[in-house]
Amino acid sequence: MSTKIDTDEPLHGRVLEHMHTAVLLLDSELRLRYINSAGEMMFAISAQRFVGQVIHHTLFEKEVATALEQVLESGAPFTERELVLDLGYRRRVTVDLTALPLNDGGGEPELLVEMKQVDRQLRITREEGLLAQSSATRALVRGLAHEIKNPLGGLRGAAQLLERELHNEELKEYTHIIISEADRLQALMNNMLGPSTLPHKRLLNIHEAVERVRQVVGAELPSGVKLSRDYDPSIPDLYADLDQLIQSVMNLARNAAQAVGNEGAIKLRTRTMRQYTIGHTLHKLVAKVDVIDDGPGIAPEMRESLFLPMVTGRVEGTGLGLPIAQSLINANGGLIEWESRPGQTIFTVLLPIEAAPTETETKP
Numbered sequence: 290m291s292t293k294i295d296t297d298e299p300l301h302g303r304v305l306e307h308m309h310t311a312v313l314l315l316d317s318e319l320r321l322r323y324i325n326s327a328g329e330m331m332f333a334i335s336a337q338r339f340v341g342q343v344i345h346h347t348l349f350e351k352e353v354a355t356a357l358e359q360v361l362e363s364g365a366p367f368t369e370r371e372l373v374l375d376l377g378y379r380r381r382v383t384v385d386l387t388a389l390p391l392n393d394g395g396g397e398p399e400l401l402v403e404m405k406q407v408d409r410q411l412r413i414t415r416e417e418g419l420l421a422q423s424s425a426t427r428a429l430v431r432g433l434a435h436e437i438k439n440p441l442g443g444l445r446g447a448a449q450l451l452e453r454e455l456h457n458e459e460l461k462e463y464t465h466i467i468i469s470e471a472d473r474l475q476a477l478m479n480n481m482l483g484p485s486t487l488p489h490k491r492l493l494n495i496h497e498a499v500e501r502v503r504q505v506v507g508a509e510l511p512s513g514v515k516l517s518r519d520y521d522p523s524i525p526d527l528y529a530d531l532d533q534l535i536q537s538v539m540n541l542a543r544n545a546a547q548a549v550g551n552e553g554a555i556k557l558r559t560r561t562m563r564q565y566t567i568g569h570t571l572h573k574l575v576a577k578v579d580v581i582d583d584g585p586g587i588a589p590e591m592r593e594s595l596f597l598p599m600v601t602g603r604v605e606g607t608g609l610g611l612p613i614a615q616s617l618i619n620a621n622g623g624l625i626e627w628e629s630r631p632g633q634t635i636f637t638v639l640l641p642i643e644a645a646p647t648e649t650e651t652k653p
């Protein structure tokens with residue numbers, strides 16, 4: 290229950306109470322006069338307890354709290370877009386915040402604070418971008434790789450015929466080079482074409498895939514790199530292609546290993562999320578695999594094109610690891626997301642947990 294704004298028009302109160310935007314009214318001493326239900330929910334506080342108290346320092350970090358004080362002093366409104374609020378207990382929300390000084394009525398000024406939560410929208414827009422990027426490049430690459438593969442086969446065959454006619458070992462070296470380079474290009478094209486077969490899905494535990502990656506990548510790591518795990522063992526089985534999951538998580542883990550170099554820490558973490566949207570589809574339950582490293586982070590110039598083929602920041606890289614991982618996970622109904630800052634990069638594989646199509650009931 291919220292303390293209603295003192296107005297004799299109950300309609301205003303009803304509208305405010307049903308809004309998704311959090312609304313707070315502070316008096317000239319910055320005491321809370323009013324908070325609507327969305328605000329109570331966002332900050333997990335009760336209006337009854339807190340009305341009359343000065344709490345902007347409790348609710349906001351120092352800079353924002355100070356900015357609010359300045360709005361009252363200066364009379365100039367304050368707006369901050371995509372402000373991250375740390376709500377404690379690991380709860381963080383991103384909001385667009387507006388603070389408006391109210392001076393109507395000529396009495397003491399008041400401060401109206403509005404906060405619209407934007408993280409869900411930001412995430413969906415970014416995901417749409419990732420999915421569109423991934424399908425556009427797949428189409429382009431498929432066309433190109435197809436055009437290259439045919440003449441390449443002819444080239445290789447002709448070199449083989451030529452080799453049979455040659456009796457000079459020195460000259461044969463040249464045909465060897467043609468054949469082995471054609472094979473290398475062929476393998477690259479196959480990689481760029483991505484999975485040639487449809488996924489062979491079966492019910493599996495996500496940890497089958499993650500543990501395999503841990504073992505394989507763990508064996509390749511230099512002794513200064515620590516590979517740890519943090520699993521949620523209660524994740525229900527999901528319907529996916531095991532090899533494809535292994536391949537994708539492996540690509541992410543190898544990137545993490547390359548990012549940390551000879552010293553650092555990599556963590557494989559599994560969790561579930563309820564009521565989570567991937568692309569446009571809302572799923573009741575989603576499995577999440579995080580590959581976390583403490584390396585230098587994604588270079589700024591790579592951020593927009595990370596999932597495009599041939600985009601690499603490494604001398605010996607082919608730039609195919611991420612686009613292949615993304616297309617494999619997309620084929621299994623999921624998505625790869627990422628966030629990165631120096632010292633912490635997280636690549637997240639999201640996979641919907643749904644029953645096999647032969648079953649009629651979907652698991653909760």
Ligand SMILES: Nc1ncnc2c1ncn2[C@@H]1O[C@H](COP(=O)(O)OP(=O)(O)OP(=O)(O)O)[C@@H](O)[C@H]1O
Nearest residue numbers: 544545548586587601602603606607608609610611
């Ligand atoms: N965890 C990470 N930390 C920092 N940079 C990363 C990380 N993961 C990927 N990158 C950057 O993204 C680039 C593209 O990665 P991707 O896996 O697609 O290709 P690659 O690793 O360069 O080559 P390949 O995987 O084909 O051998 C990398 O070269 C690297 O610059």
Ligand SMILES: [Mg+2]
Nearest residue numbers: 540544610611
């Ligand atoms: Mg890679």
